[in-house]
Amino acid sequence: MTGSSEKIQYKGTNYVRCKQDIDIDLNKGLKKITKKIGEDNQGNNVYAVKGLSLKNFIYFEGNVSMGDGGPVGLYVSPKMKRIISLTKNPNSLRIYAIQKKSYDSSKSIKILETKNLILIKKVVSYFNKGKFIPSKKMNEIKIAKEYNIDFSSSKYPNLVETYDLVKSNQGKLYITSRKSFEVSKGISKLILIK
Secondary structure, eight states: OEEOSSEEEETTEEEEEOOTTEEEOGGGOHHHHEEEEEEOTTSOEEEEETTSOTTTEEEEEOOTTTOOOOOOEEEEOHHHHHHOOSSSSOOEEEEEEEEEEETTEEEEEEEEEEOOHHHHHHHHHHHHTOEEEOHHHHHHSOEEEEEEEEEEOTTSTTEEEEEEEEEETTSOEEEOSSSEEEEOTHHHHHTTOO
């Protein structure tokens, strides 16, 4: 393996770090959805993702003890990075409530899992109609509750696209992944957020 943590080459194939919201579905268990294919020269375990082409997808499990800033997470072919999206044609949706245990520790509790395509399309529609919130304003908002929303698609098995959803003390809902957007409260009735 050669390259930086953003661009790498493994056994002659070039990869780039995948979009930050897309990763393997670790809720299913690493061993269940991947197959170890080796180690890189920094001691990271390298995996093929089951159901996906090694030519386009590879997963690195970082060696925390080394702290070298090497590759960790999902890497894809440069072409795939431009086109991959699990919210274009999702067929599964899971929502987790995040319970903070301490400043740096939390627990995820699944509150909804559905394959109802009508419901999923409505949720995506709410996301797409969100009102942009500048980061300075978002930093001023007091957060009451936090959620993760995972979309998956049979087109990309064993991957999830995760969005962070927060509820403010005033009851407003915001997507806070990549950029921040305020979404209509109507979404809360669809996905059981109280």
